[in-house]
Amino acid sequence: MQFSLSDDDLAFRKSAREWLTANVPSHSAPHSGKPSREYAVAWLRKRHEAGWSGISWPAEFGGRGLSFERQVIWHEEYARAKAPSPQDPTFVGLNHAGPTVMECGTSEQKEFHLPRILSGQSIWCQGFSEPGSGSDLASLRTVGLVDGDHLVVNGQKIWTSYADIADYQELLIRTEPGSQRHKGLSWVICDMRLPGITVRPIRNMAGATHFAEVFYDNVRIPLANVVGPLHDGWRVAMTTLTFERRTAAMALQLTMAEKIEDLARHYLSIPAGSMASAIGRDIAMARAEAAALRALTYRTLFRDPSTAFDGSIVRLFFAELSQRIYGIAMDLLGPRNAEAIQKDEWVYGYLEAFSETIAGGTSEIQRNIIGERILGLPRGAGR
Amino acid sequence: MIDLNKTVEQNQIVDSVRLLLAANHPVARLRQEHVDQEDLGPLREFGAFTMSLPEGAGGAGLSVVEDCLLHRELGRHLLSPSAIALTLAIRLANEIGDTELLDGLVAGRRKVCLGNLLVARPYLAGEDGHRDSANVHLYDADGKGLGLILCIDGIALVDLPAGTDAEVAAADHTIRLTRSSIGTLPRFRNAASPIARLAKLLISAQLLGICEAARDLASEYAKVRTQFGQPIGSFQAIKHRCANMAINAEVLSAQLDFAAIAERDGWEDAGAQIDAAWLLACRYTIDTCRSAIQVHGGIGFSAECDAHLHLLRAQLFENLGGTAADRLQRVLEEKFWPATMDA
Numbered sequence: 001m002q003f004s005l006s007d008d009d010l011a012f013r014k015s016a017r018e019w020l021t022a023n024v025p026s027h028s029a030p031h032s033g034k035p036s037r038e039y040a041v042a043w044l045r046k047r048h049e050a051g052w053s054g055i056s057w058p059a060e061f062g063g064r065g066l067s068f069e070r071q072v073i074w075h076e077e078y079a080r081a082k083a084p085s086p087q088d089p090t091f092v093g094l095n096h097a098g099p100t101v102m103e104c105g106t107s108e109q110k111e112f113h114l115p116r117i118l119s120g121q122s123i124w125c126q127g128f129s130e131p132g133s134g135s136d137l138a139s140l141r142t143v144g145l146v147d148g149d150h151l152v153v154n155g156q157k158i159w160t161s162y163a164d165i166a167d168y169q170e171l172l173i174r175t176e177p178g179s180q181r182h183k184g185l186s187w188v189i190c191d192m193r194l195p196g197i198t199v200r201p202i203r204n205m206a207g208a209t210h211f212a213e214v215f216y217d218n219v220r221i222p223l224a225n226v227v228g229p230l231h232d233g234w235r236v237a238m239t240t241l242t243f244e245r246r247t248a249a250m251a252l253q254l255t256m257a258e259k260i261e262d263l264a265r266h267y268l269s270i271p272a273g274s275m276a277s278a279i280g281r282d283i284a285m286a287r288a289e290a291a292a293l294r295a296l297t298y299r300t301l302f303r304d305p306s307t308a309f310d311g312s313i314v315r316l317f318f319a320e321l322s323q324r325i326y327g328i329a330m331d332l333l334g335p336r337n338a339e340a341i342q343k344d345e346w347v348y349g350y351l352e353a354f355s356e357t358i359a360g361g362t363s364e365i366q367r368n369i370i371g372e373r374i375l376g377l378p379r380g381a382g383r
Numbered sequence: 384m385i386d387l388n389k390t391v392e393q394n395q396i397v398d399s400v401r402l403l404l405a406a407n408h409p410v411a412r413l414r415q416e417h418v419d420q421e422d423l424g425p426l427r428e429f430g431a432f433t434m435s436l437p438e439g440a441g442g443a444g445l446s447v448v449e450d451c452l453l454h455r456e457l458g459r460h461l462l463s464p465s466a467i468a469l470t471l472a473i474r475l476a477n478e479i480g481d482t483e484l485l486d487g488l489v490a491g492r493r494k495v496c497l498g499n500l501l502v503a504r505p506y507l508a509g510e511d512g513h514r515d516s517a518n519v520h521l522y523d524a525d526g527k528g529l530g531l532i533l534c535i536d537g538i539a540l541v542d543l544p545a546g547t548d549a550e551v552a553a554a555d556h557t558i559r560l561t562r563s564s565i566g567t568l569p570r571f572r573n574a575a576s577p578i579a580r581l582a583k584l585l586i587s588a589q590l591l592g593i594c595e596a597a598r599d600l601a602s603e604y605a606k607v608r609t610q611f612g613q614p615i616g617s618f619q620a621i622k623h624r625c626a627n628m629a630i631n632a633e634v635l636s637a638q639l640d641f642a643a644i645a646e647r648d649g650w651e652d653a654g655a656q657i658d659a660a661w662l663l664a665c666r667y668t669i670d671t672c673r674s675a676i677q678v679h680g681g682i683g684f685s686a687e688c689d690a691h692l693h694l695l696r697a698q699l700f701e702n703l704g705g706t707a708a709d710r711l712q713r714v715l716e717e718k719f720w721p722a723t724m725d726a
Contacts, residue, residue: 001393001448002386003644069385264715284715285666288659292634295641302387313633364619370629371622375602378617 003298005069013073019050020081028345029084031208032201037123037165040088044120054094054118061102061114068301075251079258086251089162093117093124097170100187103239104228109189113168125166127157127173127190127214128237134159135365137172138181138234142216144173144188146223146230151175151188153196153219159359163199163212166192171221176231185233189225196220206351207340253297253318257290260325263332282328289321312373316366319356326350387640393452396434400456403429408460410596410689413557420525420559421463427491431457432469435581440477441489446647447581451588451639458592461557461696464497464522464703467585468531475531475540475570475578494528496521498541498563499703521548521561522699532568533704537579539568555695575654577646579704583657584643586703587664591635593700594668597693598628601675608680615678624674631667638663655717662710665701672697 005013023046030036047053055074057063066074078086086095098117101109116122133140142155153173163169169190176184192199196219201209228236264283293314300314329346330337337347357363371377389397407425412418426432435450436442443449450470457466469488472495476485487493498521521530526548530541543563553560572578602625605616615621642656650656672694676683683690701707 001389001640001644002384003641003648004384006384072385268716280715281711284711285662287717288638288662288714289634291641291656291659292638292663296634296637298385298641299387299637302385304388313630317630317634364623367623367626368619370626371602371616374629375598375616375625377602377605377622377625378614380617380619380622 003302005073009069009073012070013077016052016074016077017081019052020077020083023047023050024081024083029088031206031348032210034165036210037089037162039084040090041120041123043084043088044090048119053120054098057094057098057114057118058102061098061110062118072250072254072298072301075254078251079255082258085255089123089165090117090120092126092161092166092170093122093168096126097124097168097189100170100236100239101189101227104187104236106224106227108224109227113189122167123162123165125160125163125169125192127160127163127169127171129159130156131158135362138185140172140174140185142171142173143177144175144186144221145177146175147220149223150220151186151223151226153188153190153216153221155216157214157216159202159211160199160214161211163192163214164201164209168192169214170227172233172237175226175233179231182234184231185237186230187227187233187236188221189227190219190221191225194219194221204352205354206348208348208352249315249318250297250301252322253293253314256318256322256325257294259322260286260290260328263325263328267332279328279331282324282331286321286325286328289317290325293318293321312361312366312369315361316357316363316370319363322356323353326353389452393449396449397452397456400426400429400431400453404456404460404462408462410461410692413461413692414687414689416556418557420523421465423463423466423469424491426457426462426466427469427489432466432473433489435470436473436477440485442477446643447584448640448643448647450581451584451643454585454588455592455595455636455639458589459596461593461596461692462589464558464699465495467582467589468495468497468529470585471538471578471582472529472531472540474581475538475572478578479570494525495531495540496524496528496543497703498522498524498530498532498565500532500534500565519563519565521563523559524548524561524563530563530565532565533582534568535574535705535709537568537571537573537576538582538704539572540570541565541568555692555699557692557696558699580646580654580657582704583661584639584646586700587635587639587642587657587660590664590668590697590700591632591639593693593697594628594635594664594671595632597668597672597675597690598625598632600690600693601625601628601678604679621678624678628671628674631671635660635663635667652718655714658710658713658717661705662714665697665707665710668697669694669701 025043029039044053054063055066056071059065094117098114101113128137130140130142142157144151144153169192171188171190172185173188174184175186196217198215199212201212203209204211264287267283296314296317326349330350333346340347372379403425430443431453433442434445434453435447438444473485473488476488484493488495498519501518501520519532527545528543530543532539532541548561548563550561605621605625606614608615638660642660645653645656676690676694679688679690682688
């Protein structure tokens with residue numbers, strides 16, 4: 001067990017810190033619609049021009065190809081600089097679609113899409129969940145039938161973040177008629193401007209409209225847009241999810257330590273701020289847990305990945321801890337938490353954080369995975 | 384370079400100590416009504432208590448990281464608290480240069496038990512007061528020898544006056560509990576000293592072992608116990624309880640490894656990392672042990688099931704050298720640690 005950085009790594013930290021200090025936007029990100037796209041694209045372009053886009057992407061695809069050590073340093077500095085949340089309109093492209101195309105795409109797909117994702121020229125959204133297929137993703141029913149050199153797509157997706165402002169969608173559909181469950185699916189690049197696509201934004205509980213329903217009415221997608229083999233989309237989709245669990249969540253996880261420190265600093269500055277109050281106890285516990293989340297994040301990255309399936313644990317622990325931390329903020333705000341948007345956005349964050357234990361696999365599904373894959377408990381009836 | 388895997392040598396230590404514990408200290412030994420005084424001889428011969436002692440002093444020259452890996456295994460087997468006392472006493476004897484004491488402890492001629500101060504103050508180093516009141520708990524004391532006494536202000540190594548301790552009934556019947564009276568705290572090290580910090584790490588490591596053992600007991604039981612025609616572990620109510628135990632153990636073990644590395648490498652925030660690990664160790668392990676009893680149902684409430692042994696030991700460890708309130712206070716008021724790995 002070694003944990004030390006080289007002088008070169010420390011020099012790297014210095015350059016990351018200097019660049020971030022000078023370049024982090026001074027105003028906060030809009031939550032929805034075109035302004036959110038413009039903000040995210042401008043921020044990504046700035047990073048791209050300075051060589052800070054795609055830090056986890058291999059150099060052959062235009063990324064920095066940084067070691068995990070340096071990725072961690074970058075994300076630590078990113079969190080420390082209070083840079084915009086990475087969960088923005090560029091997230092799916094950089095962390096899901098791009099890596100999937102890299103891993104499974106054709107050379108044409110790579111050449112066309114990867115540079116556009118890295119530079120912020122194209123924005124991606126994800127088309128996995130359906131009204132009848134949430135936790136049970138493999139039951140999805142949106143179909144794509146082969147017709148000549150096209151797929152003809154009919155059906156509906158839901159909870160698609162940034163569908164209203166995206167250029168492309170990573171679309172998981174049933175392409176083999178009569179197929180069941182994980183078989184017969186394909187992972188397809190869908191151009192969001194194609195005729196037959198209707199996007200209806202959904203307002204979420206925090207008042208933002210960054211996710212949407214997407215309807216497909218005889219949408220013709222070229223077969224050349226299938227990523228990986230036709231009918232092998234489940235395996236392709238799993239590639240994406242593995243990548244997400246490795247590095248994409250790192251910045252978010254490291255940000256939680258900064259958030260609870262802000263709250264602790266605020267609490268200790270109040271004259272009455274002591275252990276006498278339940279809030280003080282909650283803050284102490286959350287500080288210890290934020291420290292542990294950081295340790296767990298490092299462990300997930302710097303331990304032989306074959307030793308354990310700890311992806312679900314770190315994800316779930318992060319999701320629930322972030323909700324606890326925002327809950328503490330609400331307690332600290334007291335009656336002022338009735339105001340919808342505070343200048344530091346704690347109320348908005350509190351409401352948004354409800355999605356953390358739902359999106360990308362609910363906490364209940366994560367606990368099933370932990371119980372079954374890590375502890376070896378038997379699967380329940382019907383699953 | 385960052386590598387959080389155990390080294391080949393660390394794996395060897397863990398594998399060897401597991402074999403030794405399985406042979407000499409099965410948890411089944413604690414099922415009898417009267418439990419014999421733990422014989423730490425085989426572990427002493429293995430070098431378990433001198434691993435982090437410098438080679439020049441007869442140790443293996445390893446670090447607190449290896450100590451933690453070892454004590455995690457001891458925790459799984461619910462070893463007598465004397466194992467923690469002996470590790471700390473040997474380090475302390477070496478630090479103060481008392482070679483006669485050191486040799487006696489290493490050779491097993493001098494015995495040391497763990498003790499816990501029942502009142503926080505005014506028992507500071509060198510102070511003398513309240514001699515007449517029975518102010519410490521001793522665990523597995525044998526009526527003579529030394530006591531390694533823990534309190535919120537630090538630790539001390541005390542020569543126990545013979546015949547002054549009185550046995551009291553223990554909630555955890557696998558421990559011989561006595562009350563004794565101590566006026567001063569000689570060979571005192573304050574809470575910021577490396578030895579006091581090692582004490583917290585060892586307690587946390589043993590709690591992690593207990594947490595893991597309780598998790599394993601419950602999840603193995605959930606695989607074999609059937610109700611309504613299926614293993615109870617297939618029901619989400621049980622499965623999710625077990626998943627929470629796995630989360631507790633994994634999160635705690637990540638923080639403990641990290642704190643031990645921070646301490647070994649002398650990071651500025653090592654004390655804060657240790658306090659965070661200590662807080663989580665107590666909270667998560669009690670939580671896991673309670674839950675393990677619930678998963679076992681009726682048999683879990685009986686003395687025939689080992690689950691309660693883990694809970695009782697965790698309850699005892701939770702109050703060694705500080706209470707839940709002390710730990711929360713410390714973590715709340717800790718110097719803000721910078722959230723970067725090289726700071």
